[in-house]
Amino acid sequence: MAQETRPGRVIDGRYRLVRPLGAGGFGRVWEARDELLDIDVAVKELWLPPALSADEQAERLTRATREARNAAQLRDHPNVVAVHDVVIDDEIPWIIMGLVTGKSLEKHLVDGPLSAELTSRVATALLNALEAAHDAGIVHRDVKPANVLLADNGDILLADFGIAVHHTDTALTATGMLIGSVEYMAPERLNGHDGRAESDLYSLGVTLYQAVEGVSPFRRDTPTATLTAVLLEDAPPLTCTGGLATLITELLNKDPARRPDIAQARGLLEASREPTKKFEKESEQTKKAEETPKRPTMVGPPSGPVKQDGRKKGPPKRPAPVAIALGVVAVLIGWFAVRGDLAQGVSAFVDQVFSSNTTTRSAPPTTSRGTTTTTRRQTTTTPPRKTTTTTFNSADLDQESSDKTPVTASALLPSSFTDSKNVGYTRRGSDVRECVSNYMSQDVRNLLLRSGCRNAVTGTYVDRSNQILVMVWVVPMADAKTAKTAYDNYDSGAWGILCPQNGAGSEICDNNKDTSRAMRSGYRLRTHRYLVKSTAVYINLTRDNSAKPWLDAAANEAVDAAGPKNYSGNR
Structure with a gap:
């Protein structure tokens, strides 16, 4: 008869249970004391309900062994919870793991969404963990906030390889049986294509979406509605912007062939750290320092609110002559459009305007850019079209x-x-x-x-x-x-x-x-x-x-x- 699991019970004559840390569909995790080494560990108890058949119990035991084997391959990775051993006590398998002091991402989100900076750190850690797993031939299959641990020391780790699939594993579930949390599953898994690395990246996208928005994008009131949302619906628009939003959107592509791989996801993540709104305050503080004399440039360094690429939201202030010239440009655009020579006419006019405003824009001499015009005083016998010798027309570059x-x-x-x-x-x-x-x-x-x-x-x-x-x-x-x-x-x-x-x-x-x-x-x-x-x-x-x-x-x-x-x- 199986012993009652409670604090104080000693597992395998060595691990004394202290307190439960959490529970899932297949088991419960305890804080325990390794009385042999005198250290704290985490111990996962695998549930074997009495109603299970002998075959189902054998499957659970096989699954526990597989989890330990898969996770043990990654035990030295800094972003994976280390698995040390698997023991059988009173006919129940127990997985011995490193103890992480902290709480899961799921519990963090109870207090609200994460900052963009912390979400980026989570994304980096999970990409690192998944890369190591995929390189070892392991697909996690259950990436979700409950399996992401944020340690008190700042570490971020991926846990629970309980349903992970190694490329050499045989199937352990009956045909059509879904293993995992449906709202985080990739659509192809629901369509019967399982064990693919791309599905982990989709689940990562759902996890990151929930991290920045505070809600799971496909969670519905019923399992059927949730499954339908995963298969057919797009995630609600993100309120965050910039590269992080691009990363999440790309990961949530329902077509696995168009989903970024880990290297591409890292590239998107790098882009999310380029200058964005988080630098607006700092740019304001450095505005005076940036207003030193500059060589002729089209746009200076950001000194106010910026777009995603770091440029100012609005046009820079221009002196009146240039503003007037730009107004004339607008009129000429309509006129030359009617005549059919828009590009050449506007280009020549703009070159003349800016070459005459050297105090506003330190442009090179007109001989180095645009049309070089010969003397304006021509005799009446000279055809007007021959008064200009064109060496280069900037419109040619269009x-x-x-x-x-x-x-x-x-x-x-x-x-x-x-x-x-x-x-x-x-x-x-x-x-x-x-x-x-x-x-x-x-x-x-x-x-x-x-x-x-x-x-x-x-x-x-x-x-x-x-x-x-x-x-x-x-x-x-x-x-x-x-x-x-x-x-x-x-x-x-x-x-x-x-x-x-x-x-x-x-x-x-x-x-x-x-x-x-x-x-x-x-x-x-x-x-x-x-x-x-x-x-x-x-x-x-x-x-x-x-x-x-x-x-x-x-x-x-x-x-x-x-x-x-x-x-x-x-x-």
């Missing part, structure tokens, strides 16, 4: 068919630049590659694929003190309209970490360092048919917020310095 700029590093990237903080950067590496690469996050790849790009120019820059690495991507589109569409639809996402082939900055890639939590700054810009993206990061991967103004200045200048203006034929 179309691939008319743009003669080579897709090369020398044509699209400066050899060096100096930012607004007077820090100089030198190009250490460059490359021409396909515009879409595997190291990019899924949303960036989708964006570029929709835009129909082919090749892109990439470059890396390092400052003279070898502290800051700046990465630049210049992506030519078919025309200015396509580039604008891509720019307007770009929210956030990881473009991947580029490193020089050798020297300062190369060690980030050589040593495969974790860049996910490093302080970084990113900007993007559209100019003619080109989409330009820059990212700056400290080579030592600092997490110090005081680094942000320096990274802002570097990334902002880099994105402005890159593009077709570097080609001599465009001047």
